[in-house]
Amino acid sequence: MYLHGTSHINVHGHLEIGGVDTVALAKEHGTPLFVYDVALIRKRAEQFKQAFEHEKIPYQVAYASKAFSCVAMYQLADELGLSFDVVSGGELYTAIKAGVPMEKVHFHGNNKSRQELELAVKSGIGCVVVDNFYEMTLLEEICTAHGKTMDVLLRITPGVEAHTHDYISTGQEDSKFGFDLTNGQVDEAIKLSLKSNTMNLLGIHSHIGSQIFETQGFVMAVEKIFEYIEHWREKLDFIPKVLNLGGGFGIRYVDGDEPLHPREYVSQMTQVMKQYAEQFEMAMPEIWIEPGRSLVGDAGTTLYTVGSQKDIPGVRHYLAVDGGMSDNLRPALYQAEYDGILANRAIEQADQKFSIAGKCCESGDMLIWDLPLPKANHEDILAVFCTGAYGYSMANNYNRIPRPPVVFLENGEVQLVVKREEYEDLVRLDVPLTKTVKL
Numbered sequence: 001m002y003l004h005g006t007s008h009i010n011v012h013g014h015l016e017i018g019g020v021d022t023v024a025l026a027k028e029h030g031t032p033l034f035v036y037d038v039a040l041i042r043k044r045a046e047q048f049k050q051a052f053e054h055e056k057i058p059y060q061v062a063y064a065s066k067a068f069s070c071v072a073m074y075q076l077a078d079e080l081g082l083s084f085d086v087v088s089g090g091e092l093y094t095a096i097k098a099g100v101p102m103e104k105v106h107f108h109g110n111n112k113s114r115q116e117l118e119l120a121v122k123s124g125i126g127c128v129v130v131d132n133f134y135e136m137t138l139l140e141e142i143c144t145a146h147g148k149t150m151d152v153l154l155r156i157t158p159g160v161e162a163h164t165h166d167y168i169s170t171g172q173e174d175s176k177f178g179f180d181l182t183n184g185q186v187d188e189a190i191k192l193s194l195k196s197n198t199m200n201l202l203g204i205h206s207h208i209g210s211q212i213f214e215t216q217g218f219v220m221a222v223e224k225i226f227e228y229i230e231h232w233r234e235k236l237d238f239i240p241k242v243l244n245l246g247g248g249f250g251i252r253y254v255d256g257d258e259p260l261h262p263r264e265y266v267s268q269m270t271q272v273m274k275q276y277a278e279q280f281e282m283a284m285p286e287i288w289i290e291p292g293r294s295l296v297g298d299a300g301t302t303l304y305t306v307g308s309q310k311d312i313p314g315v316r317h318y319l320a321v322d323g324g325m326s327d328n329l330r331p332a333l334y335q336a337e338y339d340g341i342l343a344n345r346a347i348e349q350a351d352q353k354f355s356i357a358g359k360c361c362e363s364g365d366m367l368i369w370d371l372p373l374p375k376a377n378h379e380d381i382l383a384v385f386c387t388g389a390y391g392y393s394m395a396n397n398y399n400r401i402p403r404p405p406v407v408f409l410e411n412g413e414v415q416l417v418v419k420r421e422e423y424e425d426l427v428r429l430d431v432p433l434t435k436t437v438k439l
Ligand SMILES: Cc1ncc(COP(=O)(O)O)c(C=O)c1O
Pocket: 064, 067, 085, 108, 170, 207, 209, 210, 211, 246, 247, 248, 249, 290, 291, 292, 293, 294, 389
């Protein structure tokens, strides 16, 4: 059993997080329940910032809010001195509602709509990470109509394959994201943005994938970009002021996952950039990164109540909980692995293996296969660790299961930051059948 951050087993033999007994918490708020160890989020943010401070270079650490987005989370990220990466009108709207400084918001996405870009321009965000030529046309039109200019980065696909699950690998040539570096698209995009009266080209963006445990992919992406910088400078008179290397820094979900310290990623990226900048006699660009998972992933834990069980002697023992793929889609989507314990019997010996099933009508709705636990009873509380990234944010209402609430825990205090969805919420947008209307 590996306990992250402030998590420990208290005198009652219960899992405690942020000074709060999770068993008492589950009683108070019900389950499933997402809980966040705020001190661990603070620590992770500090680690990234310190790593850049150590290198003494200009930087921005933008929280990739797709990992977990809600008003309080944007406010916390702001308190921690982070910028914000948003990828949709919905995330942008949430950031606006959170009251964070708009100039620190960067807007991503491979198919931003006219409405989304309008909201971005009107609300005065800091920069748009332009993904394609259509978006350039839209942005130009919108900025002109509103008499505004916009700082932009161009998202490129550097042709680097990250060693991770195919579905979360994005830097390879055959990807839906960004301008292709090798076939002339990036040159064309640079020319267009330099000609534009409304777009101010700050630099280049690359994101190679997610849950990456090595620095090699990031270094290769920098090398690829610098191969072209010489050419851009000579042919297009363009030198990037900013290089954004995206997110993707891995975390420890289970034994065997060996993430690097943020310092390792940052120092490798910086060293290689410093060398190139020196070689090309150019000013060192600002480095921006966009961690999501590595800021909030291991700070999140989901509490479930154990319900039914099915024992197939000699085959498997299924233990069902009151959530599943409706609050954690990652095992079904990426065969992602998780670890967990019984929060109310945390000191007891694990003497049997249980496969943790969700309650959705899908055989693939399994959270963990063969998890060693003490013999579990109905009403035990199962804590699944490291659900802080892409858990709540990918939660859904399949089978009309309401989404769980989210609480922040710190110094023995509990703050509810997202309420539990109620049945009433599920039908809020439904329109009862009446007479049909011709369009
Ligand atoms: C452009 C971009 N930036 C940042 C991230 C955040 O990635 P992670 O949560 O793995 O740090 C992603 C998601 O993979 C992304 O697509």
